[in-house]
Amino acid sequence: MPTLLLKxxxxxEAQQVLELLKYQEVQDYLRAGKGVDSTPKNQIIALGKELSDLETIPRDKRSSTQQQRIIELRKTQEKLLQEYGEFFKNPEVIKRIEELRQITGGENFDP
Incomplete structure (x- = not known):
């Protein structure tokens, strides 16, 4: 389909189709139990917002519970970033990204 649109x-439109296909492939890959943790995107966003909100509280006004939660959220954030990076090192993912780059000529394609 994208090749026909490019021709x-x-x-x-071809880029939109490729993005949707890329998204679907990642979702299928995650559902298969491979790659990064399949934590829903909304949960990750909520954790980031919670961390941001807690960090706006001046250090001297934070409770020990709030400070502990910040530490936990930072560790979770670090873990997710590491898993994200590892996902893109997977040989199958590298192969698929390269295929998409060839199809699009590298245009506006950056995972």
Whole structure:
């Protein structure tokens, strides 16, 4: 489908289709129990917001519970970033990304 759209000069639509396919492949990969933790995106965003909110509290006004939660959230954030990086080192993912880059000519493609 994307190749046909590219041949017809419909680059923007082809890129949208490729992005959707990429997203679906990642979702399928995660559901198969491989790669990064399948924590839902909304949960990750909520954790980031919670961390941001807690960090706006001046250090001298934070409770010990709040300070402990900040430490936990930072560790979780670090773990998720590490897993994200490891996901893109997976040979299958590298292969798929390279295929998408070749199809799109590298245009606006950065995972």
């Amino acid at each position: 017809l000069g419909r680059t923007a």
